[in-house]
Amino acid sequence: MCGIIGYTGSENAREVLLDALELLEYRGYDSAGVAVKEAGSGKTVVRRCAGRVRDLRKLCETETHFSGCGIGHTRWATHGGVSDVNAHPHQAGSVTLVHNGIIENYRELIADYGLEGKLRSETDSEVVAALLDYFYEGNPQEAVQKTVGRLKGTFALVVMFEDRRDAIYAVRNVSPVVATLCEQGAMLASDLTALCRFTNRYFVLPEYQVLELRKDGVTLWDPDGKVMEPEYQTVDWELNSSGKNGYPFYMEKEIMEQPGAVTRTIEGRIRGGMPDFSADGVPDTLFTDCERICVIACGTAMHAGLVAQALVKSVLHMHIEVEMASEFMYSDPVIDEKTLVIAVSQSGETIDTLEAVKYARLRGAKCLSVINVRGSSIARESDYVIYTSAGPEIAVASTKAYTTQLAVFYLIVARMAHSRGIFTEEETQCFIRELQRTPETIRDVLARRREVHVLAKKVLAAKDLFMIGRGLDHSILLEGSLKLKEVSYIHSEAYASGELKHGPIALITQDTPVVASVTQDKLMSKELSNIREVASRGADVAVFVKDSLAKELEDYELFRLPDMRDEFMVMPASVALQLLAYYVSSDKGFDVDKPRNLAKVVTVE
Ligand code: F6R
Numbered sequence: 001m002c003g004i005i006g007y008t009g010s011e012n013a014r015e016v017l018l019d020a021l022e023l024l025e026y027r028g029y030d031s032a033g034v035a036v037k038e039a040g041s042g043k044t045v046v047r048r049c050a051g052r053v054r055d056l057r058k059l060c061e062t063e064t065h066f067s068g069c070g071i072g073h074t075r076w077a078t079h080g081g082v083s084d085v086n087a088h089p090h091q092a093g094s095v096t097l098v099h100n101g102i103i104e105n106y107r108e109l110i111a112d113y114g115l116e117g118k119l120r121s122e123t124d125s126e127v128v129a130a131l132l133d134y135f136y137e138g139n140p141q142e143a144v145q146k147t148v149g150r151l152k153g154t155f156a157l158v159v160m161f162e163d164r165r166d167a168i169y170a171v172r173n174v175s176p177v178v179a180t181l182c183e184q185g186a187m188l189a190s191d192l193t194a195l196c197r198f199t200n201r202y203f204v205l206p207e208y209q210v211l212e213l214r215k216d217g218v219t220l221w222d223p224d225g226k227v228m229e230p231e232y233q234t235v236d237w238e239l240n241s242s243g244k245n246g247y248p249f250y251m252e253k254e255i256m257e258q259p260g261a262v263t264r265t266i267e268g269r270i271r272g273g274m275p276d277f278s279a280d281g282v283p284d285t286l287f288t289d290c291e292r293i294c295v296i297a298c299g300t301a302m303h304a305g306l307v308a309q310a311l312v313k314s315v316l317h318m319h320i321e322v323e324m325a326s327e328f329m330y331s332d333p334v335i336d337e338k339t340l341v342i343a344v345s346q347s348g349e350t351i352d353t354l355e356a357v358k359y360a361r362l363r364g365a366k367c368l369s370v371i372n373v374r375g376s377s378i379a380r381e382s383d384y385v386i387y388t389s390a391g392p393e394i395a396v397a398s399t400k401a402y403t404t405q406l407a408v409f410y411l412i413v414a415r416m417a418h419s420r421g422i423f424t425e426e427e428t429q430c431f432i433r434e435l436q437r438t439p440e441t442i443r444d445v446l447a448r449r450r451e452v453h454v455l456a457k458k459v460l461a462a463k464d465l466f467m468i469g470r471g472l473d474h475s476i477l478l479e480g481s482l483k484l485k486e487v488s489y490i491h492s493e494a495y496a497s498g499e500l501k502h503g504p505i506a507l508i509t510q511d512t513p514v515v516a517s518v519t520q521d522k523l524m525s526k527e528l529s530n531i532r533e534v535a536s537r538g539a540d541v542a543v544f545v546k547d548s549l550a551k552e553l554e555d556y557e558l559f560r561l562p563d564m565r566d567e568f569m570v571m572p573a574s575v576a577l578q579l580l581a582y583y584v585s586s587d588k589g590f591d592v593d594k595p596r597n598l599a600k601v602v603t604v605e
Helices: 013-027 053-060 106-112 124-135 140-148 250-256 258-267 299-316 325-331 351-362 377-381 400-419 425-447 449-459 472-488 497-502 521-535 547-553 570-587
Strands: 003-009 031-038 044-050 067-075 090-092 095-103 153-161 168-173 178-182 185-189 201-204 210-214 217-221 292-297 319-324 339-345 366-371 384-387 464-469 491-496 514-518 541-546 557-561
Touching (some): 003 013, 003 095, 003 153, 003 210, 013 031, 013 053, 013 185, 031 053, 067 095, 067 153, 090 124, 095 124, 106 124, 124 140, 124 153, 140 153, 140 168, 185 210, 250 258, 250 570, 258 400, 292 351, 299 319, 299 339, 299 400, 299 472, 319 325, 351 366, 351 377, 366 377, 400 425, 425 570, 449 541, 449 557, 449 570, 464 497, 464 521, 472 491, 472 514, 472 570, 491 497, 497 521, 514 570, 521 547, 541 547
Parallel strands (some): 292 319, 292 339, 339 366, 464 491, 464 514
Antiparallel strands (some): 031 044, 090 095, 095 153, 153 168, 168 210
């Protein structure tokens, strides 16, 4: 976790770093800091504090010196509490450093190199700064190589040396670093979003190579000291697409962007009305040669996998498992060369998903990943990648990444059904036509978002809430419930409504509002009975219902969802539930984009 940034160039580094840290704050927001080299004196000035980037900005207000070079950090605490002294950058002798990751052998290093008396913080990161200083004899590249040779764990290190005026050095293992050289200078960051303001060209720093950034150039050395050429790639995100665009929160902006994001994700993958992955280089044999599917993901991405599970069972009649990546390795997963593993991740950096992919491939499985961030670690570890076109997702709560992941799953299921001889060409085209309608149905929900806001006001005071539904409705609600709890702090449980009677109905009272989803024709009558059961125990019930099924539910508070084929109702329903969570959180006055304790990119296990 943690956001890191480095810049050397013609602009005022302090401003560039602070702006970038604001964008990177989603990676962690319990403390922040910058170190810059003042023009003229070359002196390194460090400012850091517990709190947000806005607190750091205040702290820097009195700094008027121009600085052309600097590094910055926004922290999600792992080793050591949230305090000014534990905030990055850390300094030791001639070294100033920021770090993302975890150094597992930091205690051994303290003992082996006699660093005990030299440390002021409780962090593993300061130990690395001290070690770098220990090895530094005027050659940054050598000192960095010697240091990383002694580290165990995951790390992205960004370093300035006192006597190297405008240069920044970086090295990494697992934790991501992307870098670029552009008109304004050279920069690097933990995430592409921070570079997008300047350029859409970037390269991923290869593991264990040492990078030197100068105002007018970059140099890469491999572990043997050989100079390497960076491999530049381009991202299709628009420059400045990471702004709020007039919305009070990124989450609202990103919810509103979904019709466009889904359209962009599917449009290049439909030819002659048929799903087509030729531009992604995904062969049909991947879909025809497998006997079973295993989806690996975390959180919201895993919920997209649960929707895929229902589709795979009902359309393809195939065996499919959805594994929480964090549990995968410990669950003795049944994976072999006949298993198609599909890894799903917005960031492409979630460490549990990454490790699970490595494990599955070692067991002979082919891995297809569905990823939003190009060139990310999971994408590079996979056999095949299908990129979603959600654009930068900045709000910690994932919204547009989820609907674009679903869109890819609809395409995969349709392609598999056709290539395995389950769908005729006509049936495939019919399925795809319904997928092409999803942006329009999402737009319809967004246009009526005030109605969702009215429902949101009714659950504002709730401490506990249940979400109930069956089949696909249950999958929809698992995601809706995650969204609500993470941004509104209301304890919400999504329950298969048929299971309620086996225990949890004991919790239903007049103080426990219930949100139901009713979108599946064949489940309607059973879902109606379950809604009556909770209503008769005093619960206020709000129902997100497919329009054509609404007639029988008029006694309840309703939000009518545009009609689609049952398997596609997930799209408009999920967007309505995202809006519910958003309005509850913003009406409560919370920082919607940065819920407490969370970080957008989870790079610790
Ligand atoms: C919830 C949320 C998380 C992520 C999860 C996986 O709103 O955003 O549950 O979905 O941390 O992240 P990625 O998709 O980056 O692997």
